[in-house]
Structure formats: C-alpha cells, structure tokens
Amino acid sequence: xxxxxxxxxxxxxxxxxxxxxxxxxxxxxxxxxxxxxxxxxxxxxxxxxxxxxxxxxxxxxxxxxxxxxxxxxxxxxxxxxxxxxxxxxxxxxxxxxxxxxxxxxxxxxxxxxxxxxxxxxxxxxxxxxxxxxxxxxxxxxxxxxxxxxxxxxxxxxxxxxxxxxxxxxxxxxxxxxxxxxxxxxxxxxxxxxxxxxxxxxxxxxxxxxxxxxxxxxxxxxxxxxxxx
Amino acid sequence: xxxxxxxxxxxxxxxxxxxxxxxxxxxxxxxxxxxxxxxxxxxxxxxxxxxxxxxxxxxxxxxxxxxxxxxxxxxxxxxxxxxxxxxxxxxxxxxxxxxxxxxxxxxxxxxxxxxxxxxxxxxxxxxxxxxxxxxxxxxxxxxxxxxxxxxxxxxxxxxxxxxxxxxxxxxxxxxxxxxxxxxxxxxxxxxxxxxxxxxxxxxxxxxxxxxxxxxxxxxxxxxxxxxxxxxxxxxxxxxxxxxxxxxxxxxxxxxxxxxxxxxxxxxxxxxxxxxxxxxxxxxxxxxxxxxxxxxxxxxxxxxxxxxxxxxxxxxxxxxxxxxxxxx
Numbered sequence: 196x197x198x199x200x201x202x203x204x205x206x207x208x209x210x211x212x213x214x215x216x217x218x219x220x221x222x223x224x225x226x227x228x229x230x231x232x233x234x235x236x237x238x239x240x241x242x243x244x245x246x247x248x249x250x251x252x253x254x255x256x257x258x259x260x261x262x263x264x265x266x267x268x269x270x271x272x273x274x275x276x277x278x279x280x281x282x283x284x285x286x287x288x289x290x291x292x293x294x295x296x297x298x299x300x301x302x303x304x305x306x307x308x309x310x311x312x313x314x315x316x317x318x319x320x321x322x323x324x325x326x327x328x329x330x331x332x333x334x335x336x337x338x339x340x341x342x343x344x345x346x347x348x349x350x351x352x353x354x355x356x357x358x359x360x361x362x363x364x365x366x367x368x369x370x371x372x373x374x375x376x377x378x379x380x381x382x383x384x385x386x387x388x389x390x391x392x393x394x395x396x397x398x399x400x401x402x403x404x405x406x407x408x409x410x411x412x413x414x415x416x417x418x419x420x421x422x423x
Numbered sequence: 424x425x426x427x428x429x430x431x432x433x434x435x436x437x438x439x440x441x442x443x444x445x446x447x448x449x450x451x452x453x454x455x456x457x458x459x460x461x462x463x464x465x466x467x468x469x470x471x472x473x474x475x476x477x478x479x480x481x482x483x484x485x486x487x488x489x490x491x492x493x494x495x496x497x498x499x500x501x502x503x504x505x506x507x508x509x510x511x512x513x514x515x516x517x518x519x520x521x522x523x524x525x526x527x528x529x530x531x532x533x534x535x536x537x538x539x540x541x542x543x544x545x546x547x548x549x550x551x552x553x554x555x556x557x558x559x560x561x562x563x564x565x566x567x568x569x570x571x572x573x574x575x576x577x578x579x580x581x582x583x584x585x586x587x588x589x590x591x592x593x594x595x596x597x598x599x600x601x602x603x604x605x606x607x608x609x610x611x612x613x614x615x616x617x618x619x620x621x622x623x624x625x626x627x628x629x630x631x632x633x634x635x636x637x638x639x640x641x642x643x644x645x646x647x648x649x650x651x652x653x654x655x656x657x658x659x660x661x662x663x664x665x666x667x668x669x670x671x672x673x674x675x676x677x678x679x680x681x682x683x684x685x686x687x688x689x690x691x692x693x694x695x696x697x698x699x700x701x702x703x704x705x706x707x708x709x710x711x712x713x714x715x716x717x718x719x720x721x722x723x724x725x726x727x728x729x730x731x732x733x734x735x736x737x738x739x740x741x742x743x744x745x746x747x748x749x750x
Contacts, residue, residue, distance in 0.1 A: 267637075267638050270636055284630065286625065296638070298638060337637060
C-alpha cells in the first residue's frame, strides 16, 4: 500500500523555481532513497512533504492531502523528520530533547537508547555539547519519539566520522528489519543505500528523472544522473 | 560556585526567618515589606513562565495584575455595600472570602490572557512587546474611565477579606498565606519546566520551526504558557489588593509591567528562584534607598545595567553560574 505519494510537485523560493515536477512513492514498510547531486531539490522535496514551504501538485500521505496541512499537523499525521544539519534543541539535554517530542506509541526513551546506546550514556548532557554523530542520533531518536509511520532522514550521515556513519547505517538497517518502518533516506553514500533501500528516486534540476527498485539502480544509471 | 538548589533553599529560609523574627520583635512593617516582596515574586514567577520558558517579552502583564486586583476590589466592594455585582442573567453577589476571590481573579485574568494571547501571538519580537503594552494601556484607561469603581481615584476596601481559620488582619498570618501561594506557584513552575510541555515550550522558544517538525504547534504552546502566566500574575494582583485594601488604575500601569520584568531580569530570566531574588532585592532597595532619596530608582537602574551587562543569568546566574538556566 502506498503511504506517501508525490506527483508533479513544483515549488519556488520567492521568484526562483526549484522543483519542476517531483514524483515519488513510498510504500508501507519500504525504504526509499532520494538521490541527486547537490542543489537538485532533494531537501526542498523534504520541506514540501513536511509543509515547511508551500508547493503545488499532489502530496498525499495515506490518502490525506498534505498540501492543506501545517508542519506540525504533518508530523502528527505520522511523518517524522531528522532534518539536515541535525538541529537539536541545543539548550536541552539528550533526555529532554527526546521527551519534548514524545507522542504515545511504540517508541519510548528506553527503546531509542536500545537503538543508540550512546544516548543512554549522554542522557543528562546538553545537546550543544555532543559530537556531531551523537547529535545526529538525537535527531533520529527525536523523530522516532513522535512515533511516525514514515521516517525521513535528510543527509543523516553527512560530515560524520566513518565509525559513526556505520553506527547510523546499522541503526537504519535495524529499523527496517525490526520495525518495518517506512523510511525515506536522502544520502550520497550509494554503497550503503544499496544495502538498505528497496527503491530509489533520482532528482535532477528539480525533476524526477529516474525511479525504480534498488536492483535496477545500476552503475550506468548513477553515472548518467549523479555522475558517480 | 554555589549550587542553585542550595541558593534556592537559602532564599526560602530568608523569606521565612525575616518575617518570623519581625513578628517576635514586633516589627509589623517588616512583615508587610516581606509580604509585598512575596506578592511581587508571585507576579514575577508568573511572568517568568512566559518570558523565561516561552521567550515572550510581555510589557502588558500589569493588565493581569490589575484585573486580579480589580476582581478582588469589585467582589469586596459589593460585599461591603450589600449590593449585587450583577442581577441579570442571574444574581451575582459580592464576596469577602479570599479563596473565592482568588478563583475569580484567576478565572478573569486567565480569560483576559487567552484573548490577549490569541491576538498578540500572531506577532513576535518588538511587535509582540508593543501589542502587549497596548493591551495593558487599554485596561489602564478603561479603569480610569469607570467611575462606578472609583475611576482615577481607585477603590478602597475597608476590611481585609477572610480566610477560613485564619485572622488575615494579623500581618504574619497574611504573610504566611501569600508565602504558601508563592511556594505553590514555584512548585508549579518547577514542575512545568520539567514536564514535556515545558520542554516543548523551551524548544519552541529556541527553534519554532524545528518544534513544528516534531508535531508541536509553537503558538499553542506559547498561548498556554501565556495564559498560565497571566493567571498567576492575576492571583498576585488579588493578593496585592488585599494587602493594601485598595485598588487603583496604577495596578494596570506600564511602569508596573516594567517593574515585574525588572524583578525577573535582576533575579535571572528562566531561573526558578530568579523572580524571588529580584523581588527581594527590589523591595529591599525600595525600602533602604527610598528613605534617602525619592530618586532611588537611579540606583536600581545602575544595578539593572550591571546585571544586564555582566551577569546575563541575573543574580542567581552570577552566584551559581549560567549552566542551570534555560538560556
């Protein structure tokens, strides 16, 4: 069953149009990679889904029209976002960051610590004093605490040390295997994406130029559209 | 650095020991000063919820203080003149019962804070400051032009309202009532700050858009905080009116809004006991320096400047460090 469906989505920053027709589908329990070079509109698509900016076209989440909703309503509907750049609440502790976002459901502080044991060790530490990797874990944990049906990870491993990246990817794999959560991953690590994702969508110059299963994402396709 | 918890305990001890000593030494004036400090601290604890937790710089909190005061004044006025407050659609009698007056004050100021909040929270920054100031002035001029309740001259209440089992005319007993309410307000503020609501409010102050992405409506959070804040300040207004047995439009003045904010800033914005420390310092300076010169506010201004320039966590922050603050 399709959980998230974007069709012909267009969006602009002021007078500059950046999305010219983005199409995307994420089914229940599916992990989809949203790929593309820098500046092709990946994060703008995320902003449109989370209603952080206005857009035109069809955005549907489990038959609900997202375009009529505000940002907090989309989150309450079941879309959890770990935003680009982590953006934790710097003055709150790890525990407070997670509790502030908590909504009833499967995910609790203990379960997030089960996924990221480091956060248990840093429970009373302020987010501002954490390393980038730990802040990323807080950002993902915070999104999970909203008990989403779809988790969006925007550049979750960007700028992190290799060992931390491995931890993040291992957590994403666990989420997929153990919870069956639908996940939309924006990342540039093609090798890891191949290991985790079921499908992929490639954006180029604000348009969806390719979509298919991860098996169909051949080196020729990535070379043609992403240049790697 | 002294631990903030220890300093808070010390402040509580000061608030208890001084009035008890004054009672034993037969110094009712000192008890009245401490009662005044406790009431101001209560108003400032209310403002601190909006300002410290929610980042809402309200320059109109005297409106809620005044509404609480006038709720007391009007209730007591009708009780002492044996006239009803209203006869239609149903008969509403005046009352001289403190608990009943507190409930009325809290309800009236919470209702006003809801209306003011809904309209003011459409704006932010300097516009929020201006719109809250405008609401405060609106209530101020309304009270001046309401001759039934004294207009510009204010309204006197001849007997202090009653509390079951206590003699409220005894300064120490009235102080204990005010102090107990202050402690309850501090406990509520502390619990609020640690609750998921308080944490979300704190997060909304730091980054409203990020809060939205986790399913929280920052405006609703701020509105709830503003209403709780206004209700608490209204309760302080009712106690202040009872202390003086007099209400006047001065309770709505923007200068009073500024003073309540000064208590919070001097003590420490977002620090639980900041308002208590600020109110104690203010009342002490008012008493000590006011005897030397009517321009004692100059000295307060210097203190405020020093605190703002060199101690952004307020007096509590200067003594305990900034780590514990919500900043």
